[in-house]
Amino acid sequence: MTDRNDVADWWRTAIIDMEPGRIHLRGHPVQELIGTTGFAQMIWLMVMGERIDGPRAALFEAALVAAVDHGPQAPSIAAARMAATCGVGLQSAMATGLNMLGNVHGGAGEQAGALYQQALTAGPDTLGQTLDQWRSEHGRFLPGFGHRFHKPVDPRAPRLLALVDEAAQSGAVGGRFAMIARAIEAHLALERGKPVPMNIDGATAVIYAELGCPPPLARGFFGLSRSVGLLAHAWEQTEQGGRNKGPTPPGYRWTYDADK
Structure with a gap:
């Protein structure tokens, strides 16, 4: 008979333990975290596997707050806004922007x-x-x-x-x-x-x-932080409307290099 551990060990994690009616995150019952743990503290607990509080928690939250947005000229934000005019949902628009964060923008x-x-x-x-x-x-x-x-x-x-x-x-x-x-x-x-x-x-x-x-x-936390701006801009663009918006108004055209 096959040892069930060969399946259970396929995904090994110290992050979550769960069975019907019970959810423990990093060893803490989820119901004890709800209402007592701030979102930034929860991020730290999930990623780092330990609690953070006091001045350290305030410092971590300050870093997350600082990088939420940098306007529609930022490639990630622009991509999310354009995606929002293409018939996709908010999560897809956010993912479009998040996937723009690379070594140059976001790294x-x-x-x-x-x-x-x-x-x-x-x-x-x-x-x-x-x-x-x-x-x-x-x-x-x-x-x-x-x-x-x-x-x-x-x-x-x-x-x-x-x-x-x-x-x-x-x-x-x-x-x-x-x-x-x-x-x-x-x-x-x-x-x-x-x-x-x-x-x-x-x-x-x-x-x-x-x-x-x-x-x-640092890159991962930046992505979490910028996701707030991506959601805000994607939702604002959804409310503003527009269809298939590109990077520039329709009256503007690109330079065609005919000799190349």
């Missing part, structure tokens, strides 16, 4: 987190060499610094860093990643002869790193 938080880790491991005395090595491997742009739209300052970053400082003063986080991120910011300013301020990706990467998250989770 900078993960990359910044990896850069911070590398810089901390190498030490502050070799920061210049670390940044040069990063650029030789990944290109001239350093993730998490500068912004093509928000000049001179991304308004979200200073507020997030101030919250990290408050949490560090209370002992909730160590502050090492905030220190190395600021050191990179200062190095870039000297290198280029003008400020290159931290942006939302760099600031949220600091928070996730301070909370002990591996860099890939």
Whole structure:
């Protein structure tokens, strides 16, 4: 007779245990979590497998709040709005936008987190060499610094860093990643002869790193955060109506390269 474990072990998980009339999430009965656990705290419990509260929970929630939306010019938001005019439901419109989040749009938080880790491991005395090595491997742009739209300052970053400082003063986080991120910011300013301020990706990467998250989770948490904006814009576009809206009004045409 076949051992039932060969089926039960096909999907192994420490996230949920369930049988008729009982649901335990990370070891907690769901009914005890409902009404007592905030949504950001629930996200942390599900992903990280542990509780988060106090200043650490507030810091995590602040990072999620900061990245919810960046307007219809953001590719993910634009894609969700266009999809909403094509006859699909809200979930499909959201998924369309979410699938636009890649290495260039949406991946900078993960990359910044990896850069911070590398810089901390190498030490502050070799920061210049670390940044040069990063650029030789990944290109001239350093993730998490500068912004093509928000000049001179991304308004979200200073507020997030101030919250990290408050949490560090209370002992909730160590502050090492905030220190190395600021050191990179200062190095870039000297290198280029003008400020290159931290942006939302760099600031949220600091928070996730301070909370002990591996860099890939910065991208995952960004996707969760941006899903709020995707839902808001998809629903707004649904209410506004429109059919098969493309990226530009119909009166505008593309450039046809006839000689190619």
